Amino acid sequence: MNDKDTYRMHTKVIQIGDRKIGGGNPIAIQSMTNTKTEDVKATVEQILRLEKAGCEIIRCTVPTLEAAAAIREIKKQIHIPLVADIHFDYRMALAAIENGADKIRINPGNIGSTERVKAVVDAAKERNIPIRVGVNSGSLEKPLIEKYGGVTAEGIVESALDKVHMIEDLGYDNLVISIKSSDVLMCVKAHELLAGKTVYPLHVGITESGTVNSGNIKSAIGLSLILSQGIGDTIRVSLTGDPVEEIKSAKLILRTLGLRKGGIEVVSCPTCGRTQINLIDLATRVEKLVEDYPLDIKVAVMGCVVNGPGEAKEADLGVAGGIGEGLLIKRGEIIKKLPEDQLLPALKEELDHWS
Numbered sequence: 001m002n003d004k005d006t007y008r009m010h011t012k013v014i015q016i017g018d019r020k021i022g023g024g025n026p027i028a029i030q031s032m033t034n035t036k037t038e039d040v041k042a043t044v045e046q047i048l049r050l051e052k053a054g055c056e057i058i059r060c061t062v063p064t065l066e067a068a069a070a071i072r073e074i075k076k077q078i079h080i081p082l083v084a085d086i087h088f089d090y091r092m093a094l095a096a097i098e099n100g101a102d103k104i105r106i107n108p109g110n111i112g113s114t115e116r117v118k119a120v121v122d123a124a125k126e127r128n129i130p131i132r133v134g135v136n137s138g139s140l141e142k143p144l145i146e147k148y149g150g151v152t153a154e155g156i157v158e159s160a161l162d163k164v165h166m167i168e169d170l171g172y173d174n175l176v177i178s179i180k181s182s183d184v185l186m187c188v189k190a191h192e193l194l195a196g197k198t199v200y201p202l203h204v205g206i207t208e209s210g211t212v213n214s215g216n217i218k219s220a221i222g223l224s225l226i227l228s229q230g231i232g233d234t235i236r237v238s239l240t241g242d243p244v245e246e247i248k249s250a251k252l253i254l255r256t257l258g259l260r261k262g263g264i265e266v267v268s269c270p271t272c273g274r275t276q277i278n279l280i281d282l283a284t285r286v287e288k289l290v291e292d293y294p295l296d297i298k299v300a301v302m303g304c305v306v307n308g309p310g311e312a313k314e315a316d317l318g319v320a321g322g323i324g325e326g327l328l329i330k331r332g333e334i335i336k337k338l339p340e341d342q343l344l345p346a347l348k349e350e351l352d353h354w355s
């Protein structure tokens with residue numbers, strides 16, 4: 001399948017605040033705050049950190065009317081579209097819309113009667129804000145569990161499409177769909193099934209994927225299998241941890257799949273018996289250093305001066321460690337020999353020069 005034929009080229013374009021998703025627009029990176037939404041100051045602080053890291057759409061939970069009211073204040077102080085996450089209480093959805101949410105995420109299955117869903121749909125329609133229809137494997141309806149003999153990809157897809165049809169029947173098609181499962185392969189299969197059955201953009205994520213380490217691995221596997229089939233218009237890496245880590249991981253996944261350009265890629269050697277420097281510390285510091293540079297280059301961090309320069313050949317810039325000293329390398333050429341403590345400042349100087 002070439003790029004032109006991918007599902008994501010043909011999904012409906014949906015506008016969330018000033019951001020467009022679907023129809024071949026760049027895959028948007030999302031995250032979710034883990035502050036109390038009612039705490040405007042803490043929530044804004046976190047969103048600004050997420051924005052700086054590269055978050056493009058933010059979701060906040062709205063469990064109370066106070067949280068819904070906070071959305072109005074939060075929105076004044078942030079620069080990316082805000083999605084209100086609603087569970088169970090349709091009045092929170094109405095209040096979030098009233099207070100300027102750019103999109104709402106609901107599971108119509110847990111909102112209650114059709115009248116309540118209609119009230120939410122009418123309010124969204126009035127302001128023309130999209131509704132994300134979210135279905136999780138954990139909340140799959142009993143009849144679908146029985147029909148498919150358990151929680152299955154087929155059941156998740158049928159559940160999501162039922163909800164979508166319900167909203168379409170209410171006269172609204174400004175929709176995004178998300179289907180989630182913590183079972184990575186079930187999640188992949190569900191996306192494969194769903195992509196051929198809908199034109200709405202898909203928000204892709206592996207839910208409850210775990211702490212930073214296991215979450216990153218599960219998300220990278222799941223998202224890669226889905227995205228590389230041309231499916232997915234917006235993504236979230238869910239981690240139990242600082243949401244800024246979600247953004248870093250999402251960017252790396254997209255870059256690795258060739259679905260996004262920009263940002264410095266740091267490559268470092270795995271270390272071996274020849275390593276002559278505290279490479280783990282150096283690589284960590286280099287990773288931190290490059291975060292603020294808007295360059296689209298590769299920086300290598302190598303553990304020895306014997307093989308390091310050769311192995312760093314494909315990088316634009318590199319450092320290789322020796323005993324108490326190291327090398328600064330530019331496109332495979334050694335340009336400076338420096339004391340170990342001068343390596344990082346020299347790399348910074350070079351990056352400043354390139355910016």
Ligand code: SF4
Nearest residue numbers: 269272275303304307
């Ligand atoms: S660059 Fe040097 S230290 Fe790093 S893995 Fe290769 S040989 Fe080992």
